[in-house]
Amino acid sequence: MAKKRKTTKSKKSSSFLDKPKKRLSQSQEFEIMKMVLNKFLWLGFIIMAFGLYIMLVFPDRIFKGLSLLIVGAIVLILFTIMIVREYEIIK
Numbered sequence: 001m002a003k004k005r006k007t008t009k010s011k012k013s014s015s016f017l018d019k020p021k022k023r024l025s026q027s028q029e030f031e032i033m034k035m036v037l038n039k040f041l042w043l044g045f046i047i048m049a050f051g052l053y054i055m056l057v058f059p060d061r062i063f064k065g066l067s068l069l070i071v072g073a074i075v076l077i078l079f080t081i082m083i084v085r086e087y088e089i090i091k
Contacts, residue, residue: 033083033086037079037082037083040075040079041076041079043075044072044073044075044076044079045072046072047068047071047072047075048068048069048072048073048076049072050068050072051065051066051068051069051070051071051072052065052069053065055069
């Protein structure tokens with residue numbers, strides 16, 4: 001018969017795991033979320049602006065510029081949907 005091994009769990013003491021988690025208020029959480037999503041919205045705008053730049057400066061690469069415009073618009077739409085889903089608008 002096969003012998004069963006006894007496993008012992010070793011306790012890992014880590015300073016960041018021992019501390020209690022700090023809770024954020026709704027307004028603090030919203031401000032952090034707003035800052036993060038603001039960066040992604042800027043990213044979408046920059047992608048669209050770069051696509052427009054390529055279309056205007058290099059007329060032979062209109063398809064590449066148009067595709068960048070579409071990708072930037074998709075990024076903006078996705079993060080707008082994420083904002084609306086995450087925080088319901090209360091009337």
